[in-house]
Amino acid sequence: MPYNTRQRQAVLHCLEERPEEALSACEIAETLRQDQCPVGLATVYRQLERLEKTGRVHRIDTGEGALYQFCVHGGARACFLLRCEHCGRMVHLDCSHLEELCRHLAADHRFRMDPRRTILTGLCSACDGEEVPYGTA
Known part of the structure; x- marks a missing residue:
């Protein structure tokens, strides 16, 4: 499995574990670091962008930045x-x-x-x- 895919899976798993929470990229990177799976912030943003395009993650724009949340519908339908x-x-x-x-x-x-x-x-x-x-x- 390519390294990039492991990183994407780690980011997705972090959000899957907290489906009712919207997290910032910094919070995701910090959680992964605490879980002994350090992923750089730029990589987290790249993976979030890819996951958003597939519909697995919602991007929520706020006045202070973006938050990301796992999509329980798996991107199959618009929710x-x-x-x-x-x-x-x-x-x-x-x-x-x-x-x-x-x-x-x-x-x-x-x-x-x-x-x-x-x-x-x-x-x-x-x-x-x-x-x-x-x-x-």
């Missing part, structure tokens, strides 16, 4: 991300109703949405019952 604005939890959603929304936006509003880069925000079921003032997460 949406749901982000809890209170606890920050990210959940992958594969729902045909959202596919209908994409078709509607394209047909009626001439807007093509990229579901893999779309994040819907709200409250997860764990945070829904808590007293959280809207917009304070």
